[in-house]
Amino acid sequence: MLALHDVTVRLGGVRVLRDVSLSIETASTIALIGANGAGKTTTLRTIMGLTAMTGRIEFDGIDLTAIAPSRRPKLGIGYAAEDRRLFAGFTVEENIRMPGEVARLSSAELTRRLDRVYDILPELKEMADRPAGAVSGGQGKMVALGRALIIGSKLIMLDEPFQGLAPVLARRYADALRTLRNSDSSLTLIITESNPDLLRKFADRTLVIERGAVRDARPAGADVV
């Protein structure tokens, strides 16, 4: 379970997250919906430890705030930033492998996880040897997902994965997410999105973030105005 207790984040004097408290069940798929600037990215970044915050975050019974940001991925948390953030000087496969190497996974375990990534995202295997700096933006999103999958055995957080994807790639990406969810029933997924309709069918639960405050979306039938 992932739980945020009274989490507040200030960036440049502005409260970007205001006393956010929420708990997310293990193995659920969460859509975090909100307009640009509402605080979606900040929420994910805060869970990763990339912002200065007050409050408390718990993950699997562990006080996450007491754990250095660089040690959080080793708990099984994978994160793909909206702007991909690949290491351009490395190949696609080197990018995907790197979190596993950092976590000192055995080479057998790393190979097993890499094969699983390639099962879910076969197109990555075709571009494995290409420099990550040379892939298109959409392909880069796939690589970032693969990189998150390598280490994210329990929780995967994807920041606006569909943003800027061509329709055909977006469908591929959604298929891959479905395969992923079906192949691992214990995985928790948090996906942010600015379009409220896109993830409605896919998510178990939809959270809405507005001006730094998070609430549950009304059930699908109830929000007809």
Next chain:
Amino acid sequence: MNAQLVALAVFDGISYAALVFLVAVGLTLVFGVLRVLNVAHGSFYALGAYATASVGGAIFAAGYAPWLAFPLMLLAAVLIGVLVGGPIEKFLLGRIYELEDVLQILVTFAVFMILEDVQRLIWGGQPFFEATALNQLGTVTVFGITYTVYQLIFLPVVAIVVLIGLRLGLRRTLTGRLITAVTEDREAAVTIGIDVERIYLITFIIGASLAAFGGALASATTSVVPGMGADMIVLSFAVVATAGLGQIEGAAVTALLIGLGRSFAVYLWPELEVLIPYIIMFGVLLVRPSGLFGTVQARKI
């Protein structure tokens, strides 16, 4: 200028460039990763020279084998990197990464001043000269010019080995790849689990050791005197700025350019000797503000 003088200038330039490269590449590596322009880098050069010359003098006077001069240089470099560089990064620079560049430079300048005084406290003001390593390798005659093997062959070979070693180390070892990843994108590195603070510390120790190694190697060819660290850091800045910050191969080419420029000036226009590196830097930066090999945005090592 006859052929022999040209050859002499080339030899001088190459051997000098090798030393400058070792110091400059450490500076550029540290900048590439930590984004701190470390003025105290020159102190590691001086400390490497003092440690090698003084310890070497003592052990050779006591009758130890002269070949020990070579492992001593390596040992001095590593010890200074770890024992002096390590704590400086961990306890001082580690606290100032969020500050403005100007403040960071001032802090490293303060460290430089402190270390200058530490050198005077330990070794006083008198020069040290300990040429056992130089004498061990003898001389060679090329184009009718007799030159020391140490300066003409050994120093350039060491520089090339360091250049290749750094490149391979950054590419082939896990730590090297993590250093490269942190250089490219510090935040992305954190999100995949890289302990950035540890990488900073390792990089700084490598950089400081390279400067100290440069000093250790230089101590066999020149008197070790107060102020040698200041001369070297200024020259290294010129090399690094001319090459483009964070450029390893660029630092090698530029060190050679500046080394040769300086040695030709010695024979052709001695008054300009000190000025030549800065004239080259000035000329390059006028045309290419981010350096010969620098790119405007990309962070590279």
